[in-house]
Amino acid sequence: MAHGNAVVVIGLGRFGRALALELVGEDTEVLGIDRDAELVQSLSGSLTHVVRADSTKEEILRQLAVHEFDRAVVAIGTDLEASILTASLLVSFGIQDVWAKAVSEAHGRILTQLGVHHVVYPEHDMGQRVAHLVRGRMLDYIEFEDDFAMVKTTPPTDIIGERLADSAVRSRYGVTVVAIKRPGEGFTYATPETVVGSEDTLIVAGRTQKTERFSDLR
Numbered sequence: 023m024a025h026g027n028a029v030v031v032i033g034l035g036r037f038g039r040a041l042a043l044e045l046v047g048e049d050t051e052v053l054g055i056d057r058d059a060e061l062v063q064s065l066s067g068s069l070t071h072v073v074r075a076d077s078t079k080e081e082i083l084r085q086l087a088v089h090e091f092d093r094a095v096v097a098i099g100t101d102l103e104a105s106i107l108t109a110s111l112l113v114s115f116g117i118q119d120v121w122a123k124a125v126s127e128a129h130g131r132i133l134t135q136l137g138v139h140h141v142v143y144p145e146h147d148m149g150q151r152v153a154h155l156v157r158g159r160m161l162d163y164i165e166f167e168d169d170f171a172m173v174k175t176t177p178p179t180d181i182i183g184e185r186l187a188d189s190a191v192r193s194r195y196g197v198t199v200v201a202i203k204r205p206g207e208g209f210t211y212a213t214p215e216t217v218v219g220s221e222d223t224l225i226v227a228g229r230t231q232k233t234e235r236f237s238d239l240r
């Protein structure tokens with residue numbers, strides 16, 4: 023395995039498994055590790071390598087050459103002790119990019135104190151994201167830092183049949199139409215000449231509140 027570009031994923035539960043499979047799908051080599059034999063068995067053939075092992079044991083991780091990787095993900099959530107011991111070993115190996123999933127704020131704080139470079143809160147973040155989808159009429163939603171978001175939505179009737187340049191979406195609604203999808207086609211970049219159809223789907227970017235308001239318009 024060429025360790026330079028490869029990723030080691032420890033814990034192949036729901037989160038780790040989805041993450042590992044997505045990486046492999048994008049042509050990244052993945053070494054998956056889990057202590058559960060059945061899980062390991064079910065993923066053999068789908069990941070570059072899958073090994074049954076206890077990741078809290080330094081010697082075992084070294085035997086698997088985990089210390090030679092540049093990127094690692096600790097996808098253990100429920101077993102706090104295993105998550106913390108594993109993360110601490112990965113950091114002590116000097117791995118450049120250690121990611122870990124946290125199940126609570128306190129868990130995340132400990133991981134950060136241990137020197138984990140990126141702590142993610144999948145359930146908390148997904149809960150927030152779904153709240154935006156439940157409340158509004160957006161088809162999809164992603165919020166970045168600094169109150170900036172991108173949403174997938176249907177166009178308000180006001181701008182249908184007009185060129186984007188003429189409907190002045192940016193000055194009227196404070197959002198920028200980034201891409202547009204005609205029925206049955208893929209997304210393409212929007213231009214000032216783009217005429218919006220009633221069956222089209224839009225991707226718009228802007229301040230969170232503006233993008234939400236825009237997608238609530240009918």
Ligand code: ADP
Pocket residue numbers: 032033034035036037038055056057058061075076077078097098099100101104105
């Ligand atoms: P999810 O909610 O994503 O399913 P879990 O925390 O339930 O996450 O799953 C974590 C996975 O990590 C499980 O498959 C479990 O077997 C594995 N795991 C937990 N502790 C260790 C360990 N010490 N070594 C290797 N794998 C572990």
